[in-house]
Amino acid sequence: MKILDYEKDPRPDLEADHMLWVALLTLTRKQDPTDSREGLFHVLHCLRCGGAQLVRDKDFGMLIRPGEWDKTEYEVFRSKHLASRKAEIVAVLRAAAASKLPQLEKDTLRSRIAARVKAIESKAQALGWTQQDLWAEKEWTDPRDGRRRESLCKALFSASELWGDAQIGEITSEYAEILVPGPGLDMKEPVKMRYFRVPPYLSQQPQLFANSKKEAV
Numbered sequence: 001m002k003i004l005d006y007e008k009d010p011r012p013d014l015e016a017d018h019m020l021w022v023a024l025l026t027l028t029r030k031q032d033p034t035d036s037r038e039g040l041f042h043v044l045h046c047l048r049c050g051g052a053q054l055v056r057d058k059d060f061g062m063l064i065r066p067g068e069w070d071k072t073e074y075e076v077f078r079s080k081h082l083a084s085r086k087a088e089i090v091a092v093l094r095a096a097a098a099s100k101l102p103q104l105e106k107d108t109l110r111s112r113i114a115a116r117v118k119a120i121e122s123k124a125q126a127l128g129w130t131q132q133d134l135w136a137e138k139e140w141t142d143p144r145d146g147r148r149r150e151s152l153c154k155a156l157f158s159a160s161e162l163w164g165d166a167q168i169g170e171i172t173s174e175y176a177e178i179l180v181p182g183p184g185l186d187m188k189e190p191v192k193m194r195y196f197r198v199p200p201y202l203s204q205q206p207q208l209f210a211n212s213k214k215e216a217v
Contacts, residue, residue, distance in 0.1 A: 061097025
């Protein structure tokens, strides 16, 4: 593990609150760039090394909980290093949740979606998909029907933001399936939606693209 990664979260194995700690430690490291062992960054870093947990909270942004710490040991650490700087800690918890966390979550989502598109890129290109179809950051006007279109990557990102996740299912020369979680907890199968590379009403009527001569009879 790189030192930089270790500074962002020394316990990435605790995945449930990994991004919360990345947001908090990144912010406190920026505010306290010294290597003082008494600085807030090192105090929080030590806390996380022992397995402390962060949970979301509507009032404070995030709350610190003992996690893997022995309750007695945690109370001793808390009394010695945290209690006297409560106001400072509350401020960084709120700031990290408000400013750092949303962007980190978006960046992480973008990386995850890009990896999924990359995994099917070769197959898609063999089926006729272009780089624009797969990766374009901006929408474009489809010359075939004059409608605005977006890439598969952007469609997956939007679906993930809306539904919490989005996977790629079947892919053909005309469409790719986007699989999203069902709307209820009892849904065992994901909901399947189709992202069309070629608009279905056009792909089924190839004669619309053919150059035809005008006939009198």
